[in-house]
Amino acid sequence: MKTLIKKTKILAILLMVFLSLGACKTKPTKTVTCETATIVDLPEVTIVSVTQETGMAPHCKIAGIIGTDIKFELLLPHDWNGKFVMGGGGGYVGSVINTALAYGVLQKGYATVGTDTGHEGHPLSGSWALNNPEAIVNFGHLGVHRTTVTAKAIIEAYYEQEIDYSYFFGCSRGGGQALMEAQRYPDDFDGIVSGAPAYDWVNGIGAGMVHNQRYMYPNPNEIGDPLISRDDLQLVFDTYMAMCDKLDGVEDGVLLDPRACPFDIESLLCEGEENGKCLSQEKVTALKAIYEGPKGENGQIFPGFPIGLETNLDGWFKWMTGGVNHLEDADEFQAGVTSEIEAPVVPNAQFGFGVDMLKYFVYHDENWDYVDYDLNQLEYDARVIAKTMNATDPDLSEFRSNGGKLLMYTGWGDMAITPLGTIAYYEDVIKNDPTAEKDVKLFMMPGVGHCFGGDGPFWVNWVDEIDNWVSGSNTPDQIAVYYLDETMQPTGTNKLCPYPQVAIYDGTGDPKDISSYSCGELRIE
Known part of the structure; x- marks a missing residue:
């Protein structure tokens, strides 16, 4: 299924939303x-x-x-x-x-x-x-x-x-x-x-994204379909949501802080054949590697990814999985960023960014690929480019x-x-x-x-x-943040709090009303 609204259209609608929320123009100082x-x-x-x-x-x-x-x-x-x-x-x-x-x-x-x-x-x-x-x-x-x-x-x-x-x-x-x-x-x-x-x-774009893509596409020349399918990601999402969605007191399909969820991807490992309710060892290993992030002989190279947006087309599909056989479902990778130049053929955005970073910025070699590449050598090889x-x-x-x-x-x-x-x-x-x-x-x-x-x-x-x-x-x-519907019209408000605080639900009020929240520490029920 295609995304409901193209990003260029979203930007135009967001401007109308912005004006409809009562933002007033600052008094001009001079007309020229x-x-x-x-x-x-x-x-x-x-x-x-x-x-x-x-x-x-x-x-x-x-x-x-x-x-x-x-x-x-x-x-x-x-x-x-x-x-x-x-x-x-x-x-x-x-x-x-x-x-x-x-x-x-x-x-x-x-x-x-x-x-x-x-x-x-x-x-x-x-x-x-x-x-x-x-x-x-x-x-x-x-x-x-x-x-x-x-x-x-x-x-x-x-x-x-x-x-x-x-x-x-x-x-x-x-x-x-x-x-x-x-x-x-x-x-x-x-x-x-x-x-x-x-x-x-x-470390983040180069090592991190290449690390992820090596698991998703072990052969960089075979990028039609990812190792992890959308059905696999749906299983992961449904499993941890059933476990953790209510931790913040609101059952809304959103985790207040994914780190508070004790989900372990290895709990989905099949004892036998895959049957739609479990994952193969290869898939569990790949997902675990992405959640944990790249590691080298000197320890963690860069943080991994928390659980989240596995089933959203703007999440894992756009950035980590995708596949050139599924480009009809893809959209611009960032709102407000468009180009008249033809896009490169890549399975997902992380593949494009991570591979090109090492290929063209670090090694200046059009034929470079990540097969058999040792990430331990990147810190030394990229020591000059890192300064820029x-x-x-x-x-x-x-x-x-x-x-x-x-x-x-x-x-x-x-x-x-x-x-x-x-x-x-x-x-x-x-x-x-x-x-x-x-x-x-x-x-x-x-x-x-x-x-x-x-x-x-x-x-x-x-x-x-x-x-x-x-x-x-x-x-x-604290900052007011708006829920928007599919036409980008506001349907409610919530609260953003300065890290490490979070917006704590009072347990009785409207979950889409900012007055139902206060800034504090996450309570695990």
Whole structure:
């Protein structure tokens, strides 16, 4: 069965939902149009076009190139609210992407920009990186930074006043860009939102995804059908849900924290032949390896995946299993991230990202594959590329000393970037400096997939949340999250709490009413 709504349509509907929830536009500080403003000349910046646009809100669209390859599109609303937000990319990017637009930023008066990070290609393909170190550096961190600096200069000259607040929003690759900005360029933004961050490209994307695909497709040339079928995943899901769905007091097909469920995949091992109620040893071994994550001679390489979204097409099917014989059921891997370039033929998104990371970024060998590959050698072989690609530094002191706020979020059902990895980075930040919890907050979203969607409530306007926090109007000690129906209309609310707290149900109220929940520790009944 196909997904009910294509992601591009979802984005448009989400904007209508956003407006219907009563979000009001910030009072503009100045009205400017393309005809009344001068576009500043900047070194190494070529302005390709300046056009008057009416879509979303009246604005001036400036398209340009930084250096020789970094393309950007800057949208300048006529009624500017004095603020700037950059939207991050997704996957391997490859075209100008601005995911902040999904949150109504232009309608609310934000100046906003997106970039292709310096190369062209499908966001699921890393082939452009082959023997191209300049493109890798631009993709790794420099493209976003140079776009930020350029956009700020144009904005302030265009409106003839300084920017009040500058924000970055990104999820997935954009979430990794967000962490890179906080770590490497702490002066760029006042507030940063990092969703489901792809922050460790060597161990998380490279080792982690290749590890998973070796079990799902032992022969990388036979990618028609995965080892684990949808029926197998349904059995797994039904088994642990029967065991753990009621642990949080609400029977809703969503686990509040999957780590609280004592499910053991080995309990489904067949004593004889497979019969639909058990799994073969090969399948149990594969599932256990994915849940546990890659391990090497020095221990855990990267966290594995928790149980979750095994039966959702946006979960395991899209990211881990799939199969080229089933591509008719596939959809875009991330909302707001589209491309006119033909997608590579891969069985699932993890196969594309993980294999291409090692093939084109680490080994620069088009013929590389994971057959007989020893993951123990990756840390040494990738030691140079890790310095460019990874955003793993837990020291955010300079960003915080500038008054910066970092808001992180991820879904417990994210089968693209393991939520356990996001938690591990957050805990490293707090361990490095316990006072960082005042300026860095993580929100875990039960039943939510990669960036949004899934079986749980997922709609939050993250740009509003970071703006409210930085401007001082509201500290995110708790956040309202909306349930949406198949037409993306709100059907209820729930509560997100800063990690490690969770939203505790009071036991009597409406399970889809935020007033029925309070932040606290998970109680196992």
